[in-house]
Amino acid sequence: TQISSILQGGYNHPLLRSWQHERRLHKDMFIFPLFVTDDPEEETPIDSLPNIKRFGVNKLIPYVGTLVKKGLRAVILFGVPLKEGIKDPEGTAADDPEGPVILAIKALKKAYPDLYIMCDVCLCEYTSHGHCGILYEDGSINNKLSVRRIAAVAVNYAKAGANSVAPSDMMDGRIRAIKQGLIDAGLAHKTFVMSYAAKFSGNLYGPFRDAACSSPGQGDRKCYQLPSGGKGLARRALLRDMNEGTDGVIVKPSTFYLDIVRDSAEICSDYPICCYHVSGEYAMLHAAAEKGICDLKTIAFEAHHGFLRAGARLIISYFTPEFLDWLNEP
Numbered sequence: 001t002q003i004s005s006i007l008q009g010g011y012n013h014p015l016l017r018s019w020q021h022e023r024r025l026h027k028d029m030f031i032f033p034l035f036v037t038d039d040p041e042e043e044t045p046i047d048s049l050p051n052i053k054r055f056g057v058n059k060l061i062p063y064v065g066t067l068v069k070k071g072l073r074a075v076i077l078f079g080v081p082l083k084e085g086i087k088d089p090e091g092t093a094a095d096d097p098e099g100p101v102i103l104a105i106k107a108l109k110k111a112y113p114d115l116y117i118m119c120d121v122c123l124c125e126y127t128s129h130g131h132c133g134i135l136y137e138d139g140s141i142n143n144k145l146s147v148r149r150i151a152a153v154a155v156n157y158a159k160a161g162a163n164s165v166a167p168s169d170m171m172d173g174r175i176r177a178i179k180q181g182l183i184d185a186g187l188a189h190k191t192f193v194m195s196y197a198a199k200f201s202g203n204l205y206g207p208f209r210d211a212a213c214s215s216p217g218q219g220d221r222k223c224y225q226l227p228s229g230g231k232g233l234a235r236r237a238l239l240r241d242m243n244e245g246t247d248g249v250i251v252k253p254s255t256f257y258l259d260i261v262r263d264s265a266e267i268c269s270d271y272p273i274c275c276y277h278v279s280g281e282y283a284m285l286h287a288a289a290e291k292g293i294c295d296l297k298t299i300a301f302e303a304h305h306g307f308l309r310a311g312a313r314l315i316i317s318y319f320t321p322e323f324l325d326w327l328n329e330p
């Protein structure tokens, strides 16, 4: 055997195998999605998202406390208004000062001052039509009104104390509008804008839409989320959002889009890259483990190692609570 043929000497021991990881998972790269609803006492499991619940603000605080104790550093908030009759065509409820997101920002900041509070910014949970923007009569996206509304919501979340705003709407030009809004409000220096720059339309958001009651009333999101084959569009969107002032980028979904994560690590090499392990990808791993196809912990590590290998530095993951335990183990 040629001497150069011998590779196994480099990974024949568990410690060696961990030394071979260029980047390793650690707790402060995890961002945990929280679903906050408008009944303060609610604590409801979400059937399609194992181990994930929808919380009212009074139940959210003690739950998050158990995770902060284990080393949770960051959360991303999704408002789920369930009260009847508050959804309208403009998504007015999105930044209601008494709404679930703004109340949760304030309660979390008070209870856990060091916890990093990110807010997803979108209209789909608040619009009567269920789309992520405001529509023209013909049902197409009214970009001007959508961008103006999204920017206003983002600024109001920042005013309420959010450390970061992450617009997941995919409207053209919203990053510039958000950044300008933050500048005008004197908040740009302390608000991290993390754009969902490369976000693909597809079949991996079902469980989230169940949790957030945010499916589009009619039609789909294919005119504003990227087509799954749209590698060029993703590259252009990453460049565009950097030029518009984003401070970080999210690629979403993740497992099925690792080539886009790699592209983003090259194109946005000076920015933190975040992967979102979306609800469908998460639920699939649980379903496979339930069917005995794979071991849940092993497959979760394998998926998350893939995000790091592709170039991600941050991970939005529903597995965050488990990793806070798993990463304590040798």
Ligand SMILES: NCC[C@H](CC(=O)O)[C@@H](CN)CCC(=O)O
Residues within 6 Å of the ligand: 120, 122, 124, 132, 168, 169, 204, 205, 206, 207, 208, 209, 214, 221, 277, 278, 279, 280
């Ligand atoms: N703003 C859109 C929500 C969007 C998917 C969708 O419903 O189109 C994601 C949240 N940012 C869903 C995330 C997930 O599936 O986990």
Ligand SMILES: [Zn+2]
Residues within 6 Å of the ligand: 122, 123, 124, 125, 131, 132, 168, 169
């Ligand atoms: Zn949306």
